[in-house]
Amino acid sequence: MFVIGEDVAKLGGVFGTTVGMADEFGAARVIDTPISETGFIGIATGAAMAGMRPIVEIAFVDFIGVCFNQIYNFAAKTHYMSGGQFKVPLTFMIGYGGGYNDAAQHSQTLFATLAHVPGIRVVTPADAYDAKGLMHTCLRDDNVTVWMVHKRLWGLGWLGFPLPKALATVPEHDYTIPFGQSRIWREGTDVTIVGLGLTVHNALTAADQLAAEGISAEVLDLRSVVPLDRDGVFKSVAKTGRLVVADEDYLSFGVTSEVLAVIAERDPSVLKAPAVRVAYPDVPVPFSRPMEEFCLPNVERIVAAARTTMTRGKR
Amino acid sequence: MGKGPLPGEMHQSFGQEPCAVGVCAHLGKDDAVGAGHRPHHVAVAHGVDLNKMVAELFGKKTGLSGGRGGHMHLYDANVNFFSSGIIAEGMGPGAGMALARKMQGKPGIAVAFVGDGAANQGAFHEVLNMVGLWKLPFICVIEDNKYGVSVSKKDSTAIDRNSDRASSYALAGEYVGGNDPDLIFAAAGRAVERARRGEGGTILELETERLHGHFIGDSGAYRPEAERKAMKDPIPTYRQRLLAENAATPADVAALEAKVQTQVDEAMRFGRESAYPDASDALQRLYA
Ligand SMILES: Cc1ncc(C[n+]2csc(CCOP(=O)(O)OP(=O)(O)O)c2C)c(N)n1
Numbered sequence: 001m002f003v004i005g006e007d008v009a010k011l012g013g014v015f016g017t018t019v020g021m022a023d024e025f026g027a028a029r030v031i032d033t034p035i036s037e038t039g040f041i042g043i044a045t046g047a048a049m050a051g052m053r054p055i056v057e058i059a060f061v062d063f064i065g066v067c068f069n070q071i072y073n074f075a076a077k078t079h080y081m082s083g084g085q086f087k088v089p090l091t092f093m094i095g096y097g098g099g100y101n102d103a104a105q106h107s108q109t110l111f112a113t114l115a116h117v118p119g120i121r122v123v124t125p126a127d128a129y130d131a132k133g134l135m136h137t138c139l140r141d142d143n144v145t146v147w148m149v150h151k152r153l154w155g156l157g158w159l160g161f162p163l164p165k166a167l168a169t170v171p172e173h174d175y176t177i178p179f180g181q182s183r184i185w186r187e188g189t190d191v192t193i194v195g196l197g198l199t200v201h202n203a204l205t206a207a208d209q210l211a212a213e214g215i216s217a218e219v220l221d222l223r224s225v226v227p228l229d230r231d232g233v234f235k236s237v238a239k240t241g242r243l244v245v246a247d248e249d250y251l252s253f254g255v256t257s258e259v260l261a262v263i264a265e266r267d268p269s270v271l272k273a274p275a276v277r278v279a280y281p282d283v284p285v286p287f288s289r290p291m292e293e294f295c296l297p298n299v300e301r302i303v304a305a306a307r308t309t310m311t312r313g314k315r
Numbered sequence: 316m317g318k319g320p321l322p323g324e325m326h327q328s329f330g331q332e333p334c335a336v337g338v339c340a341h342l343g344k345d346d347a348v349g350a351g352h353r354p355h356h357v358a359v360a361h362g363v364d365l366n367k368m369v370a371e372l373f374g375k376k377t378g379l380s381g382g383r384g385g386h387m388h389l390y391d392a393n394v395n396f397f398s399s400g401i402i403a404e405g406m407g408p409g410a411g412m413a414l415a416r417k418m419q420g421k422p423g424i425a426v427a428f429v430g431d432g433a434a435n436q437g438a439f440h441e442v443l444n445m446v447g448l449w450k451l452p453f454i455c456v457i458e459d460n461k462y463g464v465s466v467s468k469k470d471s472t473a474i475d476r477n478s479d480r481a482s483s484y485a486l487a488g489e490y491v492g493g494n495d496p497d498l499i500f501a502a503a504g505r506a507v508e509r510a511r512r513g514e515g516g517t518i519l520e521l522e523t524e525r526l527h528g529h530f531i532g533d534s535g536a537y538r539p540e541a542e543r544k545a546m547k548d549p550i551p552t553y554r555q556r557l558l559a560e561n562a563a564t565p566a567d568v569a570a571l572e573a574k575v576q577t578q579v580d581e582a583m584r585f586g587r588e589s590a591y592p593d594a595s596d597a598l599q600r601l602y603a
Pocket of ligand 1 (some may be wrong): 006035037063066352353360399400402429430431432433435461462463464525529
């Protein structure tokens with residue numbers, strides 16, 4: 001195995017993801033690259049095909065724009081196109097998300113961009129326990145895996161200190177969390193709020209507020225975007241009869257749409273009211289504080305969405 | 316980045332002023348300039364509206380883009396200026412502005428400012444090849460501060476001088492050491508003339524210093540102490556030279572500095588006192 005990316009060795013990662021690794025594993029296995037994403041992702045792909053298991057850091061998901069061809073036209077498709085002759089056990093470690101005014105090129109979420117391409121698995125933990133478990137699952141997988149963490153969950157003061165519920169006891173021992181297994185953070189009976197990454201935390205705060213109004217919200221954390229836990233989502237919505245989906249990625253053609261498709265395809269009659277999506281409006285991330293706040297899938301918007309499901313379609 | 320009045324990241328230009336001034340002194344409004352994630356010195360030197368730029372940095376309604384862009388994304392169409400936070404992004408769009416001028420028979424050239432780190436991006440090489448092939452009136456200015464975040468140029472770049480890459484693309488290449496405004500001005504003059512005469516593009520590699528960390532909050536602790544101590548602020552150095560060479564009197568210098576300070580104070584006041592945009596303005600301006 002080796003780790004490769006910009007600023008991963010000497011600096012220990014722009015977000016501190018690889019602190020200490022160069023000292024522990026040496027410069028040959030923890031590699032600082034030039035700012036050449038197309039090149040080093042291609043190189044990591046080839047190394048993976050030749051028997052290595054690289055971990056590639058891209059600090060900001062936005063930068064996949066410059067190297068996406070390597071990911072979606074080659075790495076993701078090679079196992080299939082080669083008829084299974086080549087495996088590409090490559091794990092990307094990627095930061096995403098806004099809320100700290102880093103504007104249109106450093107704040108995107110882009111789950112859907114990656115998830116749309118067949119052949120890639122995409123996960124995003126909401127707490128430290130899941131972060132390790134999902135990372136270990138990615139590292140053991142023989143495919144292209146993308147482990148994405150919202151920057152506000154990295155635990156760095158300058159990105160807003162981690163939400164209390166993102167902190168968890170992380171066992172020293174090895175453990176894995178299977179792909180495609182959602183997690184119920186809070187049980188409820190009136191409405192299911194589906195979130196992932198940071199929106200799980202917003203949903204939990206929203207659920208507290210809703211409880212004070214007598215609305216019992218269930219909070220479901222997808223954890224995996226691909227594969228999506230369709231059974232888990234359907235089961236929860238069938239129980240509560242109402243659905244809110246919260247995601248920081250762009251509204252259209254994204255995770256929120258896919259979750260709604262689960263219900264539409266399986267049995268829309270389980271819904272007592274139309275579902276409501278709380279996602280990023282279809283505009284680039286604006287820089288200015290009031291505009292960015294307006295766009296984020298924050299607690300208020302989730303609470304309002306849940307209330308809407310409660311009042312809209314009483315049947 | 317926290318809760319202060321300036322939102323977001325902030326890549327400062329301290330130490331790199333000679334590059335911007337020495338090059339942009341040759342440019343006018345018809346000339347296009349593309350900058351990167353560290354754009355302020357270039358924006359100021361190219362005549363971007365200072366008040367509106369500062370207001371943009373504060374995320375205010377009166378800013379260049381009404382607060383939509385932010386510090387890495389400065390656009391001022393009046394002087395044909397843009398910047399982007401994606402490394403080497405000035406290259407393609409910059410060369411495209413050069414191509415448009417050529418096709419339209421309009422005056423003006425285009426200049427992209429990039430860092431030494433950007434010389435390792437694919438876009439840098441692809442674009443320079445076309446600039447050479449099509450003899451575009453384009454200058455690629457490399458501000459060589461010897462670092463890309465924590466990674467030194469010697470650890471990221473196979474050759475010592477990025478201007479040597481010019482020979483791969485049928486371009487002129489020139490290296491200027493010493494972060495010296497006069498030498499930069501002279502070399503930039505040659506490149507600009509060449510472009511204006513239709514003789515093609517240049518890679519102008521300028522040695523400079525990043526006096527602070529990569530952005531506010533980065534201590535730069537990964538750099539050797541001796542190297543950090545050896546860096547000199549080019550502005551006081553140049554002030555001393557002007558005085559020593561009797562190119563300016565102390566009174567001239569004081570008057571100039573006072574004038575600039577007034578402009579800066581006014582821009583800061585304008586930026587701070589301007590109103591924030593309406594939150595729902597976020598949804599405006601997606602399409603033309
Ligand atoms: C495509 C892309 N990759 C990575 C980054 C992150 N990043 C921002 S600035 C920077 C270093 C740039 O170095 P250089 O081009 O030398 O400019 P300098 O910061 O030294 O002015 C990096 C890696 C980015 N903005 N865009």
